Amino acid sequence: MIELLGLPFFQQALLAALLVGLCAPAVGTFIVQRRLALLGDGIGHVALTGVALGFLTGTAPVLTAVLVSIAGAVTIELVRARGKTTGDVALALLFYGGIAGGVLLMGIAPGGSNAKLNSYLFGSIATVAAEDLWVIAGLAVAVIGVVVAFGRELFVLCQDEEVARASGLPVRALSMIIAVTAALTVVIAMRVVGLLLVSALMVIPVATSQQFTRGFRATMLLAMAFGVIAAVGGLLGSTMSARVPPGAAIVLLALAGFALALPIGRFVRRGSRGRSGKEVTG
Amino acid sequence: MLLLTDTAFAMTGGQVILDGRHVLRGIGLTVRAGEVVAVLGANGSGKSTLVRALLGLTPLAAGSTLLYGVPPARFRQWWRIGYVPQRLQVGGGVPATVREVVASGRIARQRRLRPTSSADRAAVAAALEAVGLADRAGDRVQDLSGGQQQRVLIARALAGEPDTYVMDEPTAGVDAESQRMLARTLATLAGQGKTIVLVAHELGPLEPLITRGIVLRDGLVAHDGPPPQPEGECARPGHEHVHPHEEPQAVARALEGWQVKP
Numbered sequence: 001m002i003e004l005l006g007l008p009f010f011q012q013a014l015l016a017a018l019l020v021g022l023c024a025p026a027v028g029t030f031i032v033q034r035r036l037a038l039l040g041d042g043i044g045h046v047a048l049t050g051v052a053l054g055f056l057t058g059t060a061p062v063l064t065a066v067l068v069s070i071a072g073a074v075t076i077e078l079v080r081a082r083g084k085t086t087g088d089v090a091l092a093l094l095f096y097g098g099i100a101g102g103v104l105l106m107g108i109a110p111g112g113s114n115a116k117l118n119s120y121l122f123g124s125i126a127t128v129a130a131e132d133l134w135v136i137a138g139l140a141v142a143v144i145g146v147v148v149a150f151g152r153e154l155f156v157l158c159q160d161e162e163v164a165r166a167s168g169l170p171v172r173a174l175s176m177i178i179a180v181t182a183a184l185t186v187v188i189a190m191r192v193v194g195l196l197l198v199s200a201l202m203v204i205p206v207a208t209s210q211q212f213t214r215g216f217r218a219t220m221l222l223a224m225a226f227g228v229i230a231a232v233g234g235l236l237g238s239t240m241s242a243r244v245p246p247g248a249a250i251v252l253l254a255l256a257g258f259a260l261a262l263p264i265g266r267f268v269r270r271g272s273r274g275r276s277g278k279e280v281t282g
Numbered sequence: 283m284l285l286l287t288d289t290a291f292a293m294t295g296g297q298v299i300l301d302g303r304h305v306l307r308g309i310g311l312t313v314r315a316g317e318v319v320a321v322l323g324a325n326g327s328g329k330s331t332l333v334r335a336l337l338g339l340t341p342l343a344a345g346s347t348l349l350y351g352v353p354p355a356r357f358r359q360w361w362r363i364g365y366v367p368q369r370l371q372v373g374g375g376v377p378a379t380v381r382e383v384v385a386s387g388r389i390a391r392q393r394r395l396r397p398t399s400s401a402d403r404a405a406v407a408a409a410l411e412a413v414g415l416a417d418r419a420g421d422r423v424q425d426l427s428g429g430q431q432q433r434v435l436i437a438r439a440l441a442g443e444p445d446t447y448v449m450d451e452p453t454a455g456v457d458a459e460s461q462r463m464l465a466r467t468l469a470t471l472a473g474q475g476k477t478i479v480l481v482a483h484e485l486g487p488l489e490p491l492i493t494r495g496i497v498l499r500d501g502l503v504a505h506d507g508p509p510p511q512p513e514g515e516c517a518r519p520g521h522e523h524v525h526p527h528e529e530p531q532a533v534a535r536a537l538e539g540w541q542v543k544p
Contacts, residue, residue: 029376032375032376033374033375033376034374035373037374148395149394149395150394152386152389152392153389153394155378155382155386156386156389158373158376159373159378159383159386160367160370160371162334162339162365162367163365163367164389165337165338165339166337166339166363166448167360167389167390167442168357168358168361168390169389169390206376210377213377214420214421214422215377215378215379215381215382215420215422216376216377216378216379219376219377
């Protein structure tokens with residue numbers, strides 16, 4: 001493993017994993033609170049069409065993926081905001097269309113192959129090139145910037161949309177910001193864990209973190225720490241054997257963390273509740 | 283036009299249709315600054331819909347409503363409004379501390395990218411103190427009782443230091459201690475000349491504070507004037523209005539007391 005750390009491709013992979021581990025749970029905290037845990041999955045499906053379009057037109061797949069997933073995220077948000085019961089089906093159609101379109105376009109694209117398709121569906125962190133890394137780093141800065149700049153407003157929005165409106169917040173614009181930020185995160189994570197597992201890194205670290213925390217900000221920061229541990233740990237772990245795919249290793253490590261946190265968190269909370277038990281029932 | 287600045291809310295011919303049902307069927311209502319108005323009525327009479335429509339949270343199917351002289355969609359001075367919703371939204375279950383929720387009440391007064399100011403912190407501390415939750419500031423709101431959560435929502439509105447409060451059933455499902463706490467807080471606000479519109483299905487300890495009662499029946503104003511006095515069974519000294527909210531019969535019984543005085 002020590003020799004690996006000296007190799008540029010591995011350093012790039014590590015950096016990519018680190019950025020994904022930081023960004024995905026930061027956005028994920030808002031998404032989970034807004035009950036949009038599956039938003040990342042939806043965008044991930046649509047993004048595959050974007051990747052395939054890149055191969056078809058000879059442009060960088062990461063860039064076309066950014067454009068198409070933003071378009072997908074905006075569509076999903078518009079359907080959600082209208083709040084119609086048919087929205088559920090409309091979203092499902094969008095997801096199927098995204099995957100089917102991606103597989104079809106990849107099939108007819110000149111450079112397309114099943115191996116390439118798999119590398120986007122399930123991640124291929126070892127093939128992250130230097131130029132991919134620049135895009136990933138730029139997107140990561142954008143995502144963290146949004147969280148820092150709009151965090152307070154997004155907290156109010158995710159807590160209670162009506163209170164946000166009665167506070168004069170631009171609810172529609174903020175909802176779009178969340179959706180677009182989620183789309184960017186999907187593209188960041190796509191090379192690391194793959195489009196089908198993107199959402200796992202947005203949701204699982206948050207679910208793990210909230211077993212221990214009392215506050216929103218604390219939940220987000222701890223989730224980011226768990227995200228980094230899972231992403232970097234999974235990547236390092238996968239180097240043990242060439243047959244272990246890093247994307248799956250990262251997600252399974254995150255899940256193992258959650259399984260471990262569940263009983264520990266329950267135990268810790270029971271302890272603290274025992275201390276202030278009288279107040280709680282009072 | 284000077285009059286408009288004196289008028290907090292002005293609805294004319296307000297109609298709201300929700301899921302094909304006429305919830306409000308033509309409401310005319312003007313609330314002047316400094317009034318303490320209770321909106322009363324049976325469940326389903328449109329009380330909550332009315333206050334939400336006053337803020338533009340529920341769109342009108344017909345008629346119009348003005349917030350300090352401006353339609354809600356064009357209203358910009360939201361820091362003047364403190365909205366207390368019916369209950370705390372738990373959402374996807376990400377924890378939040380009492381302090382975080384109360385501090386979010388400052389949002390209309392904060393600028394993007396500006397750090398929290400000492401004025402923000404002082405207002406949050408004062409709001410927590412006012413509702414008696416200063417010692418719970420670091421706890422999860424999800425771990426508090428219903429009455430305590432209601433106090434958190436009121437503290438969030440207080441933290442924004444608005445001049446107009448709109449409260450949707452602040453007393454529903456609230457324990458006696460929290461009710462007294464609320465009455466004390468409202469008395470202070472009324473004394474400071476704040477405008478308060480609150481929805482209630484019984485006034486309890488709030489009664490002496492109310493300057494005007496609006497009784498809704500089937501989406502229309504059935505009474506507008508001095509707060510109606512409880513009569514009959516409900517007027518007996520020592521009668522406690524502690525009816526469970528979800529029980530329609532109990533609610534109906536509580537409302538029988540709200541008779542318009544001839």
